[in-house]
Amino acid sequence: MFRTIADPDPSEFAGKRVVVTGGSRGIGAAIVQRFLDGGATVVATARSATSETPPAASFISGDISSNDGVRAFASGALDALGGVDILINNAGAARAYPEGIDSIPDEEWQDALDLNYLSAVRLTGALLPALREAGAGSVVVNISSGTALSPQGPTAHYGAAKAALANYGKALASELAPAGIRVLTLTPGNVLTPGADAIRQAIADTMGVTLEATTAGVPLGRAGDPRDVAEAVVYLASDRAQWVTGTNLVVDGGELPTF
Template identity: 50%
Template sequence: MTTMENTAGPGTWELVGKRALVTGGSRGIGAAVVRQLLDAGAQVLTTARSAADTVPEGAVFVEADVRTRAGAEALAAAAREALGGVDMLVHNAGGAGPHRGALAIPDEEWQDALDLNFLASVRLDALLAPEMRERRSGAIVHVSSAAVPTVAPPFLHYTAAKAALENYSRGLAQELAPFGVRVNTVSPGRTATPGGERTREQWAHLSEGPGQDLTAPPLGRDGEPDDIADAVLFLLSARASWLTGSSLVVDGGEFPRG
């Protein structure tokens, strides 16, 4: 566990004094969320399955596997020890590799996709949200995917798990709203991250070609991690104080929703 040190300038401390837990914060979108939280004055604990030198300086890092109940319990205990509690919870850990079709996805990969992309959030929320409810304040953001409505067979284990996450998120928002705890979802589109690039390479190998639409989203470029982190920070902040149960799609117009 590293020592926490906040180096943000006073003028940027929008969330000063708030305590945040971010899963999957060692690279990509998660690391951008951690950096922005630190810049806003928050104390941040983040986690991944293995240590990485890309964890933003100033955050507490704990190795944990959120796919298991034991991992979630250990992470919640570490957050209480390091931060004294959690005011903001960002579920960013997720992902799954492609297959040739839905019927080619092995049973164990269905279970892994559900554990990582859905049940990890359910378990960690169950451990930490009751404390927010008792304090009558808090904010939770679940990171889903803008691709959920496309139901692409090669990624169906991933999008099905994320669809379950979005449904759960809306229901949890209803339950916690009377206690001042907000729950929202951010759904990123194609974003320039190491995980996204790895998935595109895997699909290209399976399809023996590009395996993806190389046309940029309508706004003309792929997303950057900070584009997604901006949306997460907005939903965590007081500027979104009247938003709960919402899903904010951040995809440059790639996946229009009706």
């Protein structure tokens, strides 16, 4: 069980303008709330809001898996915030294909790339002038996935897209470092969210095991909570990590291989 930590500093992100994609539930909603708790002004997007979506954030409904969707959201976010200091590319989703790689339709590979990889590339590009205008200290954090480090057939399309995202982040970090803009990747392990639970359940059903068995091997003894990821994100986005860029922080309870 996640241990509640001390109250965050409500002034740590005061005056900061934050954009979070996939911010309606799960990890995204936890990230949105954590920045709000730190005093930031936040704009979030997803296809639709949910009961988990923090009401204090501005929410823009949209689909950023297309160029048009990205442009529409970027324009709305800039109108709402007047600029951007921190961008969190968290949007991601996929369906599991327990029969293996050969059963993944071609359109699923394209959809996985569009939502899990190209949405971040396109949105970062659209907001880069605003990030440059905000100046040194601006931050981009891309949320990858444990499947990028530990590929599995049923989610090979998703893992490939998230691996590409980490590669892109490393390259972008080198290009933007002279401007003082930091770019980081965060790779979560098995975190309990509605979307991840649906994928794990499909795999568990095929294997004939319980849902709980799919996260039983975490060395720290529990699956992740969205707040575990949110705490790591705000560290990377904060001045406490001002000399950290181009890295991939794995937040997984010790489960995933690293290389």
